[in-house]
Amino acid sequence: MVSFDSKAYSKKLLHLISWSHWFTFFNIIAAILLSSVYLINEVSPTTVTGTIYLVTNWLSHMAFLTFITFVLTVFPLTLIFPRTRFIRASASIIFTIVLLLLLLDAFIFNRLGYHINASSNSQIIDLIAQEIQQDRRMFWFSSLILCLLILTFELVVSNYAWKHLKSLQKTVFARYTVFGLVACFFTSHIMHIIADANLNYDILKQDTVLPVSYPTTAKTLLTKYGLFNQADYLERKTSPLSFSKDIPTYPVIEQQCKGVINKQSVFMVLTKNGLTERQMNQFSQRSDAQTINLTHHIDNALFNDAWFNLLYGLPTIYKQGIVEQQSVPPILMQAIKQQGLSTSLAVISQNVQSIDIPWLSQLFDQQHTINNIADFIFSNKLNDMDTGLHVIYFDDEDSYQFEVFMDALLLGQRYRDAKDIIWISSIGNADQISGLSIKPALLLWPEKRERTISHLTSQMDVSSTLTRHWLNCGKTYQPYTNGTSLLKLKKDRVIANTMTNGIMVFNKDKSVLIDQNGNFQSYSRQLQAPISESSDFPLMIDGVHFIKKFSDLAETEQ
Numbered sequence: 193m194v195s196f197d198s199k200a201y202s203k204k205l206l207h208l209i210s211w212s213h214w215f216t217f218f219n220i221i222a223a224i225l226l227s228s229v230y231l232i233n234e235v236s237p238t239t240v241t242g243t244i245y246l247v248t249n250w251l252s253h254m255a256f257l258t259f260i261t262f263v264l265t266v267f268p269l270t271l272i273f274p275r276t277r278f279i280r281a282s283a284s285i286i287f288t289i290v291l292l293l294l295l296l297d298a299f300i301f302n303r304l305g306y307h308i309n310a311s312s313n314s315q316i317i318d319l320i321a322q323e324i325q326q327d328r329r330m331f332w333f334s335s336l337i338l339c340l341l342i343l344t345f346e347l348v349v350s351n352y353a354w355k356h357l358k359s360l361q362k363t364v365f366a367r368y369t370v371f372g373l374v375a376c377f378f379t380s381h382i383m384h385i386i387a388d389a390n391l392n393y394d395i396l397k398q399d400t401v402l403p404v405s406y407p408t409t410a411k412t413l414l415t416k417y418g419l420f421n422q423a424d425y426l427e428r429k430t431s432p433l434s435f436s437k438d439i440p441t442y443p444v445i446e447q448q449c450k451g452v453i454n455k456q457s458v459f460m461v462l463t464k465n466g467l468t469e470r471q472m473n474q475f476s477q478r479s480d481a482q483t484i485n486l487t488h489h490i491d492n493a494l495f496n497d498a499w500f501n502l503l504y505g506l507p508t509i510y511k512q513g514i515v516e517q518q519s520v521p522p523i524l525m526q527a528i529k530q531q532g533l534s535t536s537l538a539v540i541s542q543n544v545q546s547i548d549i550p551w552l553s554q555l556f557d558q559q560h561t562i563n564n565i566a567d568f569i570f571s572n573k574l575n576d577m578d579t580g581l582h583v584i585y586f587d588d589e590d591s592y593q594f595e596v597f598m599d600a601l602l603l604g605q606r607y608r609d610a611k612d613i614i615w616i617s618s619i620g621n622a623d624q625i626s627g628l629s630i631k632p633a634l635l636l637w638p639e640k641r642e643r644t645i646s647h648l649t650s651q652m653d654v655s656s657t658l659t660r661h662w663l664n665c666g667k668t669y670q671p672y673t674n675g676t677s678l679l680k681l682k683k684d685r686v687i688a689n690t691m692t693n694g695i696m697v698f699n700k701d702k703s704v705l706i707d708q709n710g711n712f713q714s715y716s717r718q719l720q721a722p723i724s725e726s727s728d729f730p731l732m733i734d735g736v737h738f739i740k741k742f743s744d745l746a747e748t749e750q
Contacts, residue, residue, distance in 0.1 A: 242394035439513025492627035495620030505673030534580035688735030697735030
């Protein structure tokens with residue numbers, strides 16, 4: 193009796209295992225077909241070896257992932273609880289979930305540039321939420337139909353393999369298919385080893401296409417996204433980042449904005465040193481306007497580059513190309529000129545030296561270099577200024593004149609019928625290390641509600657905010673800047689900027705520097721100190737998307 197039960201158990205178990213192999217085989221074919229979605233938005237290889245690698249890696253990698261899913265899930269269940277109905281139902285549900293995750297991952301990869309991962313949960317959730325908001329009914333209807341179709345496929349395949357198991361075991365096509373997949377597996381791995389040794393970019397750029405694939409390098413990804421020149425992939429070791437394509441032509445605006453209301457001016461008061469907590473509290477208390485406190489403001493650029501970030505609202509990588517385009521003014525300055533408003537730049541410095549930035553000087557109608565702030569305050573120049581944008585920069589290490597000026601400016605606002613908008617912040621950094629720190633800023637806006645913004649903000653947000661809300665341009669020119677309106681900011685985001693030696697990417701927890709050699713260095717946002725952490729490629733890709741926003745827009749408009 194024991195011997196009979198043992199034989200029956202073994203026969204039943206072998207029958208289930210044989211069925212599960214065929215069931216997995218059909219799922220391998222389904223996974224390969226569905227994974228073709230990954231290749232839709234990818235640039236085709238330019239060489240024969242690259243094409244061969246693409247095909248062999250695609251077929252073998254998806255087959256391997258599907259087989260591993262079987263080994264880790266269905267096979268253990270079969271050994272532990274070999275009940276026919278349970279195993280067949282469980283296997284169908286498991287592979288339905290796996291194929292749905294495959295499609296979801298492909299969708300995320302085509303939209304964000306990376307696969308499902310723990311470090312980018314917020315970006316992935318935001319993307320799905322955005323799709324739901326666009327058409328809630330269609331999203332859920334499509335998801336339900338897709339789920340039912342895949343589950344139906346799994347049940348049909350499961351039933352077919354069970355009923356036709358003996359006839360399937362007699363076929364020979366499956367053997368040749370499996371042999372071909374195994375050959376593709378070894379071929380693709382050998383080709384990748386050779387490509388890695390010889391830095392064959394046409395093969396290495398495919399490392400991130402399929403899920404759970406080879407670990408890639410930052411340099412390969414930056415080349416893929418056009419921040420390194422592919423022709424110089426081998427030689428480019430220490431050169432600064434630059435676009436592999438020409439910088440897009442900066443636009444000249446044509447549509448008229450609604451204009452400034454009640455002759456309200458904007459004062460940008462900028463300092464060489466960061467604002468202290470005491471100064472922030474002091475200015476807030478002395479102002480009658482509503483205070484918008486920016487507690488996580490970022491300005492990682494060097495001095496000359498920081499002015500470009502502030503006025504153009506674009507990352508530093510665009511600076512040289514745009515400045516060379518016959519000094520096309522920023523959208524903000526163009527809109528100001530359209531309204532017939534004035535612009536002025538005053539540099540307060542005891543050394544009596546102006547800012548040596550030629551393109552910056554050309555943007556302003558008036559320029560002043562002042563030694564003693566008393567001449568600027570007591571001659572009523574503040575009250576006599578024409579409506580427009582007035583930038584005052586304090587170049588001294590000592591903050592005495594800066595604080596005296598702010599007291600006079602805020603006191604004068606109390607006696608004005610049309611109270612002005614005042615932006616207060618530091619600008620520029622002496623070195624890269626100081627660029628890691630938070631630079632708190634203050635925005636005084638009479639008509640807006642008082643609030644504290646704890647989300648990440650940057651200098652690139654300032655011009656976007658003023659263009660949209662001060663000049664009343666609405667969202668018309670929003671795409672031409674990487675900044676976001678500070679008054680509409682409701683969630684955290686990734687912010688990035690380029691430096692001479694790489695890319696600096698910021699999120700709410702940390703900052704990451706990716707140098708021109710592709711090396712990662714992470715820094716704690718709280719401690720401003722290096723931390724040991726593995727390469728965060730999704731964060732880097734988000735940063736690259738942020739930097740390329742303007743160039744991608746130009747490509748779509750062509």
